Ligand SMILES: Nc1ncnc2c1ncn2[C@@H]1O[C@H](COP(=O)(O)OP(=O)(O)OP(=O)(O)O)[C@@H](O)[C@H]1O
């Protein structure tokens with residue numbers, strides 16, 4: 602089997618990439634899919650924090666600096682998801698070669714179903730490589746115009762790199778009629794909106810508990826959205 606590799610990107614910071622990677626990855630694992638989630642935000646890593654794995658001795662930093670093998674940096678997260686966290690030291694970042702991420706993928710794709718890469722914001726080198734190595738890039742946007750503008754830039758950049766967009770997730774969607782809605786996102790970005798995730802106060806609360814909300818509060822609106830998306834992603838070849 603060869604894994605499907607999705608990079609979760611946005612352009613703008615703080616739209617919900619890490620939240621999406623953790624909860625979509627956990628939801629896929631709960632469906633019985635062998636799933637790896639990787640924190641490729643190597644300068645400002647925080648995926649491990651959401652899972653209580655922030656003290657992991659070997660991380661993506663050590664792998665990208667050539668000090669460790671990728672399998673030494675895999676930890677089990679809630680729900681059975683496989684996690685490759687990233688360290689938080691500046692030294693670790695400086696020693697990392699972002700280009701090595703491609704080798705990491707080549708090693709990992711062999712015996713898993715899904716790999717989700719949590720991309721950094723921006724378009725520095727460490728941000729560009731995850732866009733280029735994915736089968737599909739998923740854009741996480743918020744209903745505001747600056748998030749849309751940056752997502753559009755990320756889409757264009759992905760296509761320039763020969764990559765493909767698998768769709769957009771509209772995260773923190775509200776109920777106001779004046780807001781950027783599903784259709785507007787699709788029109789502005791020219792991609793399908795594959796899920797709408799509502800604003801949900803449980804998201805922050807579960808982050809504080811270091812447990813993915815799809816596990817801690819499985820019936821709240823954001824959890825239901827990620828479960829639906831996991832079913833969609835795992836069941837078909839749509840994206
Ligand atoms: N649907 C939601 N409802 C409420 N809060 C949310 C939702 N999605 C994300 N958040 C909150 O928004 C903040 C940013 O989320 P997250 O860290 O996932 O974004 P990010 O895109 O990974 O950010 P960065 O670019 O800094 O890596 C977090 O505090 C998170 O708890």
Ligand SMILES: [Mg+2]
Pocket residue numbers: 618619620642647719
């Ligand atoms: Mg993040």
